[in-house]
Structure formats: C-alpha cells, structure tokens
Amino acid sequence: MNTFQYISIAGKLERLINNNTYPVGDKLPSLRTVHEQYQVSIGTALKAFTLLADKGLIAGREKSGYVVLRKSVAQHPLPQGVSTVSGIREITVSKTLRKATFPAPGNTAFISFFGATPDTSLLPFNAIRRSLQQASRDLTGMHLQYETAAGHPLLRQEIARRSFRWNSQLSADDIIITNGALEAIHLCLRAVTQAGDTVVVATPSYFGVLQGLEQLKLNIIELPCDSAAGIDTAQLAHICSKFSVAACILISNFNNPNGVQLQEDKKEAIARFANRQKIPVIDDDIYGDLHFDIQRPTNIKSYDTNGWVMLCSSFSKTVAPGYRIGWCAPGRFTEQVSKLKAVTNIATTSIVQLSMLELLSTGAYDRHLRKLRVTLHKLVLLTTQAIATHFPAGTRISRPQGGLVLWVELPAGINAFRLQQEALAKHIDIAPGPLFSNSGDYRNYIRISCNHAWNRRVQQALKELGRIAHELM
CATH class of the missing domain: 3.40.640.10 (Type I PLP-dependent aspartate aminotransferase-like (Major domain))
Incomplete structure (x- = not known):
C-alpha cells in the first residue's frame, strides 16, 4: 500500500471540507466512490478516511458512511499584535518572568497548559x-x-x-x-x-x-x-x-x-x-x-x-x-x-x-511522527473549539498549521497574570502573554499548549478557565 496515496487523498478530502464542498453534517463520498475516483484499493481509501477520523474531522455512521464533524480551518478572528518596531533596547525579560508562576514538573494534581512539549502519553515509550x-x-x-x-x-x-x-x-x-x-x-x-x-x-x-x-x-x-x-x-x-x-x-x-x-x-x-x-x-x-x-x-x-x-x-x-x-x-x-x-x-x-x-x-521516529502529527492536529482543533465555546466573546485564537500551541488574545480588560493566579487556585496552569515579549506587551494574551491526551479532565479545565476569564471581565 502506498503511504503517500492515502495521505494525499485525505488531504484532498480535507480541503473539500474546509471550502464547504462538504459542509459540517454532510456525508462524504463512499469508500467505493473514492476507490473508483482515485484508482486505489478499498484499503487505501479506508486508510484515508481513518486519518480524517483520527483528526476528529469526520465520524463513521453505521450504514451511513462518513459524516463531516468539523473543519480544520476555523473562522474566528486571529490575535492582533504589535505594529511598531521597538527600537534598540536592553533586555529585561527576567523582570517579567518573576511575575509568573512556573509549574513544578510532574505535579499530577495540575492540568498544565504551560509547557510546550508533548505529554509522556503521546511519546513512543516502547x-x-x-x-x-x-x-x-x-x-x-x-x-x-x-x-x-x-x-x-x-x-x-x-x-x-x-x-x-x-x-x-x-x-x-x-x-x-x-x-x-x-x-x-x-x-x-x-x-x-x-x-x-x-x-x-x-x-x-x-x-x-x-x-x-x-x-x-x-x-x-x-x-x-x-x-x-x-x-x-x-x-x-x-x-x-x-x-x-x-x-x-x-x-x-x-x-x-x-x-x-x-x-x-x-x-x-x-x-x-x-x-x-x-x-x-x-x-x-x-x-x-x-x-x-x-x-x-x-x-x-x-x-x-x-x-x-x-x-x-x-x-x-x-x-x-x-x-x-x-x-x-x-x-x-x-x-x-x-x-x-x-x-x-x-x-x-x-x-x-x-x-x-x-x-x-x-524508522521508529518517522512511524511515531505520522501518528503524533495527526494526534496534535486533533488536539489543536478540539482545544480551539473548547476555547471558542467557553471563553468570553471577543476572544481571538491563532490557527497554526503545525506545532502544539495556541496563542489566545482575550478581551482587553483581562490581565493574563491575574488569570494565571486565579487558574492556579483551580489546579490549572497557563503561560501569560507578557512572557513572550521583552517589552512586556500582550498583557491580555495567553499561550495554551495542546499537549495532553484529550479527556474529560482536560475539557473541564478549559471550561473552568473560560469561566474564570468571564469573571475577570
């Protein structure tokens, strides 16, 4: 089976979903149609659909084929940024870092969206x-x-x-x-x-x-x-x-x-x-x-x-x-x-x-990467959807085409350091936006890492984070 064939077919179907050729809720072409259209085996067609399902974009329905669940390209507005060059400045980021709380490694009592590395559960342990x-x-x-x-x-x-x-x-x-x-x-x-x-x-x-x-x-x-x-x-x-x-x-x-x-x-x-x-x-x-x-x-x-x-x-x-x-x-x-x-x-x-x-x-690294990329894409999409659902109106979210972090601009009245402190009391951690600038900009921004296996605890943490953000407004 040609690995690149099923990835290519999945990519074409994903683009058709994103441009509304197949809107959310619609059925995709059948396995047999894809088999005939692209002159591939049923197994290759199935693998393409499985890849899209693993990303969380589609789901199989008994006796109904595959139905579109969501797009991989969101419609929410992107975060804004600074527009002017800073000029030559001495670096004083250490002062800003002292305002933040850094999570203790391995503290399982917390759901930490702070670190930008994959959770151990996503790594090829064996x-x-x-x-x-x-x-x-x-x-x-x-x-x-x-x-x-x-x-x-x-x-x-x-x-x-x-x-x-x-x-x-x-x-x-x-x-x-x-x-x-x-x-x-x-x-x-x-x-x-x-x-x-x-x-x-x-x-x-x-x-x-x-x-x-x-x-x-x-x-x-x-x-x-x-x-x-x-x-x-x-x-x-x-x-x-x-x-x-x-x-x-x-x-x-x-x-x-x-x-x-x-x-x-x-x-x-x-x-x-x-x-x-x-x-x-x-x-x-x-x-x-x-x-x-x-x-x-x-x-x-x-x-x-x-x-x-x-x-x-x-x-x-x-x-x-x-x-x-x-x-x-x-x-x-x-x-x-x-x-x-x-x-x-x-x-x-x-x-x-x-x-x-x-x-x-x-080849163990590449086999792992093929799975990890799909998993991270799904986590980014699910986290984006949760933020859009639970965070205050006016929240802006980045749309990365790779990596494992989201950049979130909150309404202007929310202070990122205050949000982190309130969230820590609920055993949730985030990275405040001012950490990512020598000038201390991005006071109402946070970085969210999509590095945990998706489960109810992660979903509840994002919902709680959104509730705190509402309160801080």
Whole structure:
C-alpha cells in the first residue's frame, strides 16, 4: 500500500471540507466512490478516511458512511499584535518572568497548559526503551565515554539525510549535536555576537530565547510578527540598514507562541538578505517536523547559498524532551560553534545520542511522527473549539498549521497574570502573554499548549478557565 496515496487523498478530502464542498453534517463520498475516483484499493481509501477520523474531522455512521464533524480551518478572528518596531533596547525579560508562576514538573494534581512539549502519553515509550537497550549493548563500552564535540558521526549523518525533506543538502560535517535547541541557539549567538551587540527578534517570541539573549548581555530590536502574514521582510531590511545589527533570530515554521509559518517567498527573501548583507540569521525550526499538511515545510536554511543562515532544531518537541538532543547547522560558522561546544560542556551525552540514532535509522521516529502529527492536529482543533465555546466573546485564537500551541488574545480588560493566579487556585496552569515579549506587551494574551491526551479532565479545565476569564471581565 502506498503511504503517500492515502495521505494525499485525505488531504484532498480535507480541503473539500474546509471550502464547504462538504459542509459540517454532510456525508462524504463512499469508500467505493473514492476507490473508483482515485484508482486505489478499498484499503487505501479506508486508510484515508481513518486519518480524517483520527483528526476528529469526520465520524463513521453505521450504514451511513462518513459524516463531516468539523473543519480544520476555523473562522474566528486571529490575535492582533504589535505594529511598531521597538527600537534598540536592553533586555529585561527576567523582570517579567518573576511575575509568573512556573509549574513544578510532574505535579499530577495540575492540568498544565504551560509547557510546550508533548505529554509522556503521546511519546513512543516502547520504541525509546528498545533504542536505549540497543545502545547499551555495545560491549566496547563506547557509550560510556565522551563523544566528540560535534557529536556522533552517524547521528549527524542521519540528521543530514533528513535535510532533503526541506529541500536542503546538508552533510554530516555541517551538523553539530547540542543539548537541546536552546543550547544550539546560544552557541550560534556566541559565535557571531559579543556583549553590547544588537539582535533582531520577531515578537512575540519564546521567552527561553529572550532569557538567553539577556544572559549574553545583548540588546534587542523586536520585529512585529503578524498572526497571519508573519514578519515584514522589507521592515527587516530597513531595520538592518538603520541600525548596526549583529544577528537575527527568526522562526521558519509555527512560531512559538503565535503559530505563524513564513511563506516560501519570505523564507527565500530572508536567506538572500542574509547572504547579501552578511548578517547571520539564526533559523529556529524546532517545530518543522510537527506539520499538519502533507509535506514537511522548508525553512530559511533551504534557500541559503553562502552559509549565513544558522539552522537550529531538536528532538525535544517530537520524541523525547528529556533527552535534550538538539542540533545546529551553523553554515560558515561551524568551526567556531564546534569549538564553543567543546569548551562549554565537552559533548552531549553519548548513550542518548546512540538511542536517538537507533530511533532515526530504524524508522521508529518517522512511524511515531505520522501518528503524533495527526494526534496534535486533533488536539489543536478540539482545544480551539473548547476555547471558542467557553471563553468570553471577543476572544481571538491563532490557527497554526503545525506545532502544539495556541496563542489566545482575550478581551482587553483581562490581565493574563491575574488569570494565571486565579487558574492556579483551580489546579490549572497557563503561560501569560507578557512572557513572550521583552517589552512586556500582550498583557491580555495567553499561550495554551495542546499537549495532553484529550479527556474529560482536560475539557473541564478549559471550561473552568473560560469561566474564570468571564469573571475577570
């Protein structure tokens, strides 16, 4: 059976649902019709319908075929964002972070929508266990020794082979293994900046990146990232012509928190701009593998011709958050980053690199991803529906086409920090919006992670969160 056939058919049917060819409540064509129309087996047709059912878009009805339950494209308004460039500012995000409460890891009394990693129940526990067993069977004991600073050569080769999926041509020598994506970004920044330099960052932006910039004593210019269109590349070019900019940090796909995916022409324009102006662009593509569409999207690095784009990613959001296996492809700065890695912590843990190599080389990672992407898409849709149902009128919700977070703009009178404190009293946690800006913007925004298996407890938590939001108005 051709795997790509059933995914392609499911994608076509999903588009027909989204454009109202088959409205909610209508029946879809029968299995036999799809079998005849696309010249595929009944089994392939059934697999396409099953994929849509797993996403929560359709449901089978006895003796009635499949009926449309919901679209995968919502009609609610998108969150608004800041519209002006911040100018050069000292980074003080640590002051904002002190206003928030961070959940204690593993506290099962809470339903936490705070963390942006998949719950353990969504991870391939048995495959990971087998990969660790295989990694520890090496009788030479190499898994107990230091790895090279750049990382295990076969793991780097496996990652490089995957680059064809985003239309790139990396080699093992282009890759450096790190302790998560944050270390990758941190090392890249250290290679191309020094204290007092200015870095351009899209806003809203993940607070972990802002913390890293503050630690390095860098200054920041916050570039508005629209919830639909992403950044304005002309605005980026204007900023870099007006100010002395040492580097830019941009996200190709599914920006954390607002879920924006840059269009192909913007990715290409940014790569050309970096090569033309000789300004390093750190391309954070940590969520690229969690796409909801058929094909894995490209990134800015896909269009890099002279090594000015420094690609960073990890497996923390997809398969094993606790492994802390990240990586970067720093382009023309590979040697500097490798040296910095060596003096920072020598190397990334050997046995987890070998375990990750096993997951990639045996196909276990890709089998897991095919299931995880469907599950996350369904969770995003169900969470969106719950927010639209229970939250106050005027609430705006992002529409990510990948990843696992939603960016929610609440009515102007609701304070995100106050909402978090009230929710914590009910054993519910969220990420307040001001954490995602150095300027303390997004006071009435929250980030909701769609990282839990859907059950009554999760549904009730979202309903309760909506009730608290109503009260705060």
